Amino acid sequence: MSVTHVELPASSHIHPPPDTFIKKYVFSLDHKVIAIQYFITAGLFLVFAGLLAELMRVQLMGPNNHVLSVAVFNQAYSLHGTAMVWLVGIPIVTGAFGNLIMPVQIGARDVAFPWLNMLSFWMLPVAGILVFASLLFGAPQAGWTEYPPVSLQLPLGESLSLWCAGVFVIGVSSTITGLNFLVTIVKMRAPGMTYTRMPLFVWATGVTAFLSMIATANLSAALAGLFIQHNFGVPFYDVTRGGAPVLWQHVFWFYSHPAVYILILPAFGIVSEVIPTFVRRPIFGYKAIAYSSAAIGLLSFMVWAHHMFTSGLQHWEQLFFMLLTMVIAVPTGIKIFSWVTTLWRGKIRLDSPLLFVLGFLSTFTLGGITGVMLASVPADAQEHASYFVVAHIHYVLFGGTIFGIFAGLYYWWPKMTGRMLDERLGKWHFWLMYIFFNLTFLPMHWAGLMGMPRRVATYDPMFAGTNLFVSISSFVLAASILIFIYNAYRSARYGEPAGPNPWGARTLEWMIPSPMPYYNFRDVPIVLSGPYDYGKPLPYANISQDLAMTPVR
């Protein structure tokens, strides 16, 4: 294949290789290092927030336990939700995976604004410290949504301010990351990479970046409103002076509903990358999957009030949001069917990334179905604020996002570190996590439908058996993550070298050595067609053929 000479893009000169330890590992400008920083920091927060959840499960082992006081229990679930959404989920799916993979998949050497990227990352530990520091002053107790008037009534001291400040900081970070990624995807694709030749993970990241940019800016404004209400008594949400608590619910959910798609779209992207690789056939419905991501992105701005069906909406509002919420299940269903059709009669290789994807498909579909149930106004009136909602959100965010994250980790670990993870441990991890995830969250559906409310430290003894069972399952679920941590340690110590392309995948990140070199590509690649045409020659020019053609394990 003839190799054409291509001018290096100017942006490749933005930052020369770092020469000091601080520049290389602390204030790094390299998107790959920043991605690993995100993984480690958000991973630490995952441990904190997970321990908070386990504390709650210890309290809930009996109907009238006194392990935690009611106030501490309230603080635990408030910070668990806050941390899992803003300090764990969003940073991992956007900051970590987006940074690690997206620039390489479009053939770029870095994101458009490396300095802003570094700034975005360093806001994450600051935000985490602010949020967790609120524990010292008595953390907010009104849940991760912090609805007034409850969030304003309790004697909270400075803690609501800390909470607002922490979430504000991570919100700004998320907005900046979104802006940065969007410019990168629009401006820095390799020659020949049209929008419909982009890998599906890039599509997902692009839509997510758009949502981060628009919706999270709105969150910043909403938090500023809550902050000035709390500190200066500006009566936005104070009903005694003409304010409206429901206004907070509107402005909060106008962000937070798109935020659940920020959490799930990158996981969709990961699934779309893993399935064709482990099934060895072109993905079914490339354009359907790509455009349905965009459709989800647009629709996600028009469904926020389905969180507020019991807050006193007008009937026409309830009808409008109910129908649109049901409509958003259509593009999601299109994706599920496309993935299943890709798997159909494929030559499936059940390695751990694909196992996690299959886990994702089953649990996320179940969570999606309960989502449609909750979208129905009459049903929601019954299910609202019950354990049914807790079960639903964990099926989509744990069964969806966390399974997607682990699928991505097992898939790109060799690319990130240059070493393989142990396959046997990976399978143990998957099966333990999958079984005990379902044993933990499936019974919550019944508890909720039978009337157990969420966010309570004590409950009716009729739910004692269910809760004990759920608590014990949740301990095993948490322990299953230890297998992954051991596997990561083992891989660093004894893992066999991965080579550039251990799975035989076709996207651009696998066309360069593992771990990825500083400038990613020696020569800028030229893209000749889409990335999923298994069975045809690779669609790239200007890449090193000896790297691309390494045998599949």
Place this chain on the structure above:
Amino acid sequence: MAAANAHAVSDAEYAEVSGHRLLGFLFFLISDCVIFGNFIFSYLYLRNAAPLWPPVGIERPYLYLAAVNSIVLFGSGATMHYAMEGMRHDRRSQFIGYTLATIVLGSMFLGGQAYEYTHLLPHTTWAGTTFGASFYTLTGLHGFHVFIGVIFLIVVLLQTLRGTYTQERHFGLTAATLYWHFVDVIWVALFFLFYIY
């Protein structure tokens, strides 16, 4: 930003990098617009929920000063436009003169707003009513943007005097201009919502 290495990069590289920055800056303005949109939504929501608007005992804000102030701000948009025309045609003195005029007009707007806050609105405070909450939050946020815009213009003017920008390479000026026009447009919405609607 572009200034430090203005002569170390080729024209093509400068064009590419400023293309990235321009798009990034537009995205920033869009997200800033969302912030205003959030507070405008809050204002309309609270206004719609109130039985009487403005609330009992509150007078509408004084229209005439705001009208004069609006003319001042829109005038500054025009002077900014002529300043950029000067830069595009390499007429340096035109650029400097009109930018100075823009800075003066922007400062006059801020002065008018300060006078309005201190003298013309004795009947409500920020924390007093939902009217005060929306009015002071939105116009204050806008005033803060004008203030930042004035600082931005002073900085790019000083940079121009030091020779940072040329006819071809002036991304910093483009950004400052865009920002200034953006602040103008936001004011159109606020003027309508608070003084006329």
